[in-house]
Amino acid sequence: MTRRSDRSRAGAFLLAALLLGLPAACSVKEDRAECPVYVTVLTDRFLQRGLDTGTLSFAAARPIGRETIGFLSYIRNGYVQACPRDYARVSVLSGADPAWLTDDALVIPQGREAGLVWAYGTAFSANADEYVVDAEPHKQYCLVCFLFDGSPTAPEGYPWRFRLRAECAGMDLYTLEPLPGDYAEPIGPNGVGEWFGVLPRQRTNNMKLEVYLPDPDNPSAGQTEYVVDLGRAFAEQGYDWSLEDLKDIEVQVGFTSAEVTLDVREWEHDDHYQDIEI
Numbered sequence: 001m002t003r004r005s006d007r008s009r010a011g012a013f014l015l016a017a018l019l020l021g022l023p024a025a026c027s028v029k030e031d032r033a034e035c036p037v038y039v040t041v042l043t044d045r046f047l048q049r050g051l052d053t054g055t056l057s058f059a060a061a062r063p064i065g066r067e068t069i070g071f072l073s074y075i076r077n078g079y080v081q082a083c084p085r086d087y088a089r090v091s092v093l094s095g096a097d098p099a100w101l102t103d104d105a106l107v108i109p110q111g112r113e114a115g116l117v118w119a120y121g122t123a124f125s126a127n128a129d130e131y132v133v134d135a136e137p138h139k140q141y142c143l144v145c146f147l148f149d150g151s152p153t154a155p156e157g158y159p160w161r162f163r164l165r166a167e168c169a170g171m172d173l174y175t176l177e178p179l180p181g182d183y184a185e186p187i188g189p190n191g192v193g194e195w196f197g198v199l200p201r202q203r204t205n206n207m208k209l210e211v212y213l214p215d216p217d218n219p220s221a222g223q224t225e226y227v228v229d230l231g232r233a234f235a236e237q238g239y240d241w242s243l244e245d246l247k248d249i250e251v252q253v254g255f256t257s258a259e260v261t262l263d264v265r266e267w268e269h270d271d272h273y274q275d276i277e278i
Helices: 002-021 044-048 230-236
Strands: 037-042 053-059 063-070 079-083 088-094 105-107 118-124 130-134 141-148 161-172 178-187 195-200 207-215 218-228 249-255 260-266
Touching (some): 037 088, 053 079, 063 079, 079 088, 105 178, 118 130, 178 195, 178 218, 207 230, 230 260
Parallel strands (some): 037 130
Antiparallel strands (some): 053 063, 053 088, 088 118, 105 161, 141 195, 161 207, 207 218, 249 260
């Protein structure tokens, strides 16, 4: 009798120990509204676009998590993050310095090129334990190709430099809406003598092109000689900043002794931007 009683007490003790050691979890029968949803973000489309790395951000009412990843490491399986069921947001951004990210925005420092940014953002509510997001990249920049009498290189001894100015210098990570800011990017020849600029997504065609003589010690600075209404030239061409994937632009530059003239038109080029050396 005593031995059976001892065994019963020992069994009860073991059961209690096991129950105490179990982690808190949502059972099938209880209200699962407080349980997280496990969100799988598929980034294969970014990889197919030729993009190697990107930053994933998650938020609800406040930030949840952020990580910069190599897309190849998550091919087919995706990146998994626990999020609230009632409301959550996810962003995938490639082509910008992760140091420029705030809780919910990309903010481009003045004087820095915007970057060849491709992004995806969405908000959702999930009623299941798992939720899949198939992130599709969209082009958030306008590449500006400067041509000099039809050539991408300026004539020998060409003295000028350009500065692109615009009124938006950032982007909401989750809605991809442009954010106000003073964008100023100096433009000069790259390593092979070609001239390219990058405009981030804008709200309107309120843009200027400054033409200046560079300081010998600092080519990105110098006295402005001309200011051209670049936005008007974009508007005359019907440029649409609301497109999901922004188009690139070709700017024909002609100089006389007294004026600068521009002819802006859509640039026909290979869609694989990674083949373009900036």
